[in-house]
Amino acid sequence: MTPPEPRRSRVVVVGAGFAGASLIRSLPPSLRRPGQTLLVDQETEWDFIPLIHEVAVGRVHPDSVRSSIPALCRGRCDFLRASVEGISPETRTLHTSAGPVEYEYLVLAAGSRPTPPPAEMADSFGLFWSLGDALSLRSALDEAWRDSVRGDEAEGTLTVTLVGGGATGVELAAEIASLFDYLKKRTPRPPAREPRVVLLEATDRLLGWLDPYFHEVALRELRELGVEVRLNTPVTGADGDGVSAGDERIPARARVWTAGVHAAPLNGSLDAETDGSGRAALDGYLTLPDHPEIYVPGDAGVYTDPDHGPLPPTASVAVQQGPWIARDLDRRTRGRERRPFSYFDRGYVVSLGPESAVAEAAGAKFSGPKAQALYRSIFLYYLRGRRARLLTGADWSMERTIGRLGFDTTGRLADRR
Numbered sequence: 001m002t003p004p005e006p007r008r009s010r011v012v013v014v015g016a017g018f019a020g021a022s023l024i025r026s027l028p029p030s031l032r033r034p035g036q037t038l039l040v041d042q043e044t045e046w047d048f049i050p051l052i053h054e055v056a057v058g059r060v061h062p063d064s065v066r067s068s069i070p071a072l073c074r075g076r077c078d079f080l081r082a083s084v085e086g087i088s089p090e091t092r093t094l095h096t097s098a099g100p101v102e103y104e105y106l107v108l109a110a111g112s113r114p115t116p117p118p119a120e121m122a123d124s125f126g127l128f129w130s131l132g133d134a135l136s137l138r139s140a141l142d143e144a145w146r147d148s149v150r151g152d153e154a155e156g157t158l159t160v161t162l163v164g165g166g167a168t169g170v171e172l173a174a175e176i177a178s179l180f181d182y183l184k185k186r187t188p189r190p191p192a193r194e195p196r197v198v199l200l201e202a203t204d205r206l207l208g209w210l211d212p213y214f215h216e217v218a219l220r221e222l223r224e225l226g227v228e229v230r231l232n233t234p235v236t237g238a239d240g241d242g243v244s245a246g247d248e249r250i251p252a253r254a255r256v257w258t259a260g261v262h263a264a265p266l267n268g269s270l271d272a273e274t275d276g277s278g279r280a281a282l283d284g285y286l287t288l289p290d291h292p293e294i295y296v297p298g299d300a301g302v303y304t305d306p307d308h309g310p311l312p313p314t315a316s317v318a319v320q321q322g323p324w325i326a327r328d329l330d331r332r333t334r335g336r337e338r339r340p341f342s343y344f345d346r347g348y349v350v351s352l353g354p355e356s357a358v359a360e361a362a363g364a365k366f367s368g369p370k371a372q373a374l375y376r377s378i379f380l381y382y383l384r385g386r387r388a389r390l391l392t393g394a395d396w397s398m399e400r401t402i403g404r405l406g407f408d409t410t411g412r413l414a415d416r417r
């Protein structure tokens with residue numbers, strides 16, 4: 001059998017996440033055409049991951065955060081649904097599940113993966129990385145609540161233990177504590193035992209890569225919400241019934257690992273210098289030093305900014321890099337003078353439940369409802385398309401009247417199995 005003819009495109013973008021999609025939307029007219037730019041992704045739907053903790057507690061409908069990847073390309077690029085399995089930079093070829101793809105310029109925006117727990121604990125924790133993870137957690141929380149309301153007194157039935165006090169662990173802990181508070185107020189019968197949310201962090205700080213102000217506010221507000229925050233507390237073991245940390249044993253039916261991210265495995269085929277998280281080290285043009293035709297934006301690459309140091313793996317960095325690469329490709333393909341990437345620090349917001357958040361923006365640090373309003377406006381801006389914005393806005397505004405999605409508070413379901 002003769003091997004398949006390779007597909008060819010001038011620009012090939014792998015990954016339709018924050019970096020890849022923001023690039024596609026900013027393509028210059030000369031490259032914004034099928035035949036010039038090809039987008040490759042292993043999925044046909046993309047989920048707005050920064051909102052999945054709100055899906056897990058029923059504040060946002062899962063459909064509100066889903067968007068179509070082929071629709072992103074319409075009129076702008078070709079779309080190939082395929083998984084990229086390897087790269088041969090010498091021949092400028094991608095090896096995909098749909099056959100080889102040749103490129104002149106490659107944008108590798110394949111994102112990252114959650115860092116898994118140590119192998120001996122891997123089966124004892126759920127991860128929190130995808131919409132599927134959020135929906136599994138939602139079902140587990142609903143079931144635990146119903147069991148407890150029905151009289152299940154087992155220690156740990158209504159305990160959730162989260163490992164890792166980064167943004168994911170902090171945001172999720174605040175949401176789950178607020179959910180339990182909501183369920184207690186709405187359900188006619190009380191749970192058999194008081195619900196518990198325990199957040200374990202190995203270091204002495206929450207949100208370690210952000211300004212200490214974030215740690216101080218998050219610690220205070222989490223404690224006000226009733227979250228038991230344990231600092232300097234590495235996990236030493238776990239099984240199907242609970243978690244051990246130091247001398248303490250915490251019985252917990254729900255155990256979630258939220259500790260860190262690692263670059264997409266595809267980086268392994270680049271033979272590039274990487275940091276401790278597997279992110280490819282980039283030069284001032286967001287390309288690999290030995291391969292100026294390969295850009296690695298978003299979570300898969302690490303650019304060290306002269307003022308801010310290595311940039312973190314966040315959506316806010318990715319959405320700056322995508323459009324910058326589109327402009328750089330425009331300059332390169334038209335033989336114009338190039339300018340190195342310059343990062344603008346727009347600040348950061350971490351949500352602390354439905355009513356509060358902590359933020360740093362435009363040089364100001366603040367928290368509470370004002371920060372939560374900023375958080376919502378940023379997300380409404382970055383959600384893809386009018387439909388997603390309308391649906392998410394509607395979810396937020398109907399939360400008080402309709403209640404949480406996926407949770408039964410009537411007490412009737414609590415009697416059924």
Ligand SMILES: Cc1cc2nc3c(=O)[nH]c(=O)nc-3n(C[C@H](O)[C@H](O)[C@H](O)COP(=O)(O)OP(=O)(O)OC[C@H]3O[C@@H](n4cnc5c(N)ncnc54)[C@H](O)[C@@H]3O)c2cc1C
Pocket residue numbers: 014015016017018019020040041042043046049050051052053082083084085109110111112128129167168264266297298299300313314315316317318349
């Ligand atoms: C729970 C959670 C909450 C977060 N909250 C925030 C927040 O509030 N603010 C913030 O700034 N950041 C947040 N982040 C981080 C943010 O989601 C990431 O930084 C961002 O998604 C990175 O964008 P990206 O474009 O690099 O990758 P992604 O958005 O992950 O996109 C990668 C794309 O590549 C595709 N892909 C991967 N491998 C292959 C392959 N081999 N072949 C083909 N396609 C492939 C994937 O299908 C995907 O579409 C959060 C992350 C998590 C997990």
